[in-house]
Amino acid sequence: MSDDRRIHLFDSTLRDGAQTQGVDFTVSDKTAIAEALDRLGVSYIEGGWPGANPTDDAFFAEPPELKAASLVAFGMTRRPGRSAENDPGLSGLVNAKAPVACIVGKTWDFHVDLALEISHEENLAMIADSIAQLGRSKREVMFDAEHFFDGFKANKAFALACLRAASEAGAAWLVLCDTNGGTLPDDVRAIVAEVRETLPEVRIGIHAHDDTGNAVANSLAAVAAGARQIQGTLNGLGERCGNANLISLVGSLALKTTWDCGIDAERLRLLTPTSRLLDERLNRTPTRGAPYVGESAFAHKGGLHVSAVAKDPRTYEHVPPETVGNRRHVVVSDQAGRANVLTRLQEVGVEVDPKDPKVGRLIEEVKRREYEGYAYDGAEASFELMARRLLDQVPDYFSLNRFRVMDDRRWNARGELVTESEATVTLTIGSDQLMTVANGNGPVDALDKAVRKALIPRYPVLERVRLLDYKVRILTPQDGTEAVTRVMIESGVDRERWTTVGVSPNIIDASFNALYDALSWKLHNAGVEAPKG
Ligand SMILES: CC(=O)SCCNC(=O)CCNC(=O)[C@H](O)C(C)(C)COP(=O)(O)OP(=O)(O)OC[C@H]1O[C@@H](n2cnc3c(N)ncnc32)[C@H](O)[C@@H]1OP(=O)(O)O
Numbered sequence: 114m115s116d117d118r119r120i121h122l123f124d125s126t127l128r129d130g131a132q133t134q135g136v137d138f139t140v141s142d143k144t145a146i147a148e149a150l151d152r153l154g155v156s157y158i159e160g161g162w163p164g165a166n167p168t169d170d171a172f173f174a175e176p177p178e179l180k181a182a183s184l185v186a187f188g189m190t191r192r193p194g195r196s197a198e199n200d201p202g203l204s205g206l207v208n209a210k211a212p213v214a215c216i217v218g219k220t221w222d223f224h225v226d227l228a229l230e231i232s233h234e235e236n237l238a239m240i241a242d243s244i245a246q247l248g249r250s251k252r253e254v255m256f257d258a259e260h261f262f263d264g265f266k267a268n269k270a271f272a273l274a275c276l277r278a279a280s281e282a283g284a285a286w287l288v289l290c291d292t293n294g295g296t297l298p299d300d301v302r303a304i305v306a307e308v309r310e311t312l313p314e315v316r317i318g319i320h321a322h323d324d325t326g327n328a329v330a331n332s333l334a335a336v337a338a339g340a341r342q343i344q345g346t347l348n349g350l351g352e353r354c355g356n357a358n359l360i361s362l363v364g365s366l367a368l369k370t371t372w373d374c375g376i377d378a379e380r381l382r383l384l385t386p387t388s389r390l391l392d393e394r395l396n397r398t399p400t401r402g403a404p405y406v407g408e409s410a411f412a413h414k415g416g417l418h419v420s421a422v423a424k425d426p427r428t429y430e431h432v433p434p435e436t437v438g439n440r441r442h443v444v445v446s447d448q449a450g451r452a453n454v455l456t457r458l459q460e461v462g463v464e465v466d467p468k469d470p471k472v473g474r475l476i477e478e479v480k481r482r483e484y485e486g487y488a489y490d491g492a493e494a495s496f497e498l499m500a501r502r503l504l505d506q507v508p509d510y511f512s513l514n515r516f517r518v519m520d521d522r523r524w525n526a527r528g529e530l531v532t533e534s535e536a537t538v539t540l541t542i543g544s545d546q547l548m549t550v551a552n553g554n555g556p557v558d559a560l561d562k563a564v565r566k567a568l569i570p571r572y573p574v575l576e577r578v579r580l581l582d583y584k585v586r587i588l589t590p591q592d593g594t595e596a597v598t599r600v601m602i603e604s605g606v607d608r609e610r611w612t613t614v615g616v617s618p619n620i621i622d623a624s625f626n627a628l629y630d631a632l633s634w635k636l637h638n639a640g641v642e643a644p645k646g
């Protein structure tokens with residue numbers, strides 16, 4: 114592919130992404146994410162701002178060894194009234210172990226007047242001096258033109274003079290930033306085109322924020338107008354509403370355009386694992402609806418969709434999920450038809466003759482239970498168990514005879530408020546009846562502990578099963594405290610995860626139903642035999 118079609122991807126997850134509310138990377142997070150980005154194939158990885166905090170200092174003191182990408186250290190132009198040589202911020206960048214530096218400078222006169230309170234000439238000198246100073250030690254220096262689009266609209270001559278100052282001082286890239294994220298694609302396209310016409314010799318990049326939900330569209334508009342570098346972040350992290358989502362951009366550039374973003378078919382399959390790695394590092398639940406990489410990105414729910422997808426997935430998929438490392442997913446719910454159920458059964462390895470009348474019964478059962486409040490859409494382990502029970506493919510590992518839960522809220526002798534829960538359960542396992550008692554931090558915790566106490570001696574595989582998420586939803590709010598509740602439980606062991614559902618007007622009973630399925634599913638999945646009754 115000609116160089117003219119090359120788009121350089123610049124990842125700012127570890128710098129602008131670190132400015133996301135609630136995100137706090139450790140040095141080892143930064144290293145793992147940088148290595149994943151390097152494997153994915155981006156051109157530049159902005160590692161942070163040396164001198165801004167101890168994490169970034171430590172990261173740049175011992176940066177990861179990147180195979181293909183260039184590590185970038187970020188900073189800002191020198192302080193007003195100082196020489197670039199004596200500016201501690203710039204010295205931090207010079208000393209950082211990174212071959213490339215990227216500095217932000219003001220290009221909107223409003224900011225120069227109000228935030229910096231300096232003359233326009235001094236701002237131009239700050240840009241030129243800083244780029245020149247960094248050019249003495251770095252292989253490449255980039256200029257992030259802060260608020261460029263707002264600056265261009267307010268005072269075009271000054272905004273362009275800032276770009277000229279950076280270019281003449283040796284900046285390899287001029288990155289036009291939509292810092293406040295308020296610009297729309299038509300304006301981005303027109304302004305980038307005008308910059309290209311005015312400064313045809315410079316290389317232009319785009320750094321778009323997502324405050325109108327247009328950061329990806331703005332990045333593509335800039336490329337159409339001549340930008341050849343796109344800055345973005347994994348999963349769209351970043352200040353306020355985030356940056357252009359690099360994951361969506363990679364998918365679209367690689368699969369839908371003739372631009373060469375440096376990511377071949379093999380690397381493209383790393384897109385979903387890379388996005389998930391970031392969420393895992395941040396301990397965040399991946400966004401289901403994320404384009405290309407979300408769990409719902411190739412999930413089919415409507416019966417009409419599933420019946421057509423079974424014939425040819427192109428009927429409802431814009432690209433094959435495997436190309437981006439994702440997978441197809443058929444959802445079973447009250448929107449399902451025969452095709453959903455058969456496909457889902459096949460996916461979970463349940464063998465059934467499509468003509469078996471039990472399939473029809475299963476569909477009816479799903480719809481009846483969904484009407485009662487069950488949601489198999491997110492509780493696939495419960496769906497699998499229901500299907501296998503109907504087909505006599507799963508034994509009863511245990512059954513509940515009775516539970517009793519007591520809650521105690523009182524002031525102790527030291528005058529402190531104490532809440533305690535105690536659960537007693539009677540279970541049957543095979544021909545044995547067992548009674549156990551446990552205390553817990555709340556009634557569901559006490560119940561969970563009492564059930565496990567009875568089961569673990571018989572089924573040690575349950576020892577390491579953990580309850581990872583617990584969600585309660587009121588299904589009939591008009592009934593007040595008598596309302597029907599639905600409980601969804603996510604359980605896990607190591608990296609294995611499964612979700613189950615329980616419904617009842619009694620929240621503890623709903624929780625028990627979900628717990629019963631969670632433990633039964635694990636026993637079935639681990640191939641455990643049930644004792645003879
Ligand atoms: C648009 C962007 O997202 S750019 C990246 C923004 N990221 C961050 O700010 C995260 C890291 N930042 C930090 O850790 C700190 O802000 C530091 C270490 C950089 C600076 O901290 P401090 O010296 O305490 O300054 P503080 O953050 O309060 O204010 C920023 C200062 O930089 C000045 N400044 C802002 N932009 C520039 C610039 N491009 N060039 C020179 N000075 C600038 C401001 O006028 C202000 O000056 P003042 O201290 O004289 O008021």
Ligand SMILES: CC(=O)C(=O)O
Pocket residue numbers: 129217257258259260290291292293320322
């Ligand atoms: C540099 C940067 O992050 C911005 O202008 O948004």
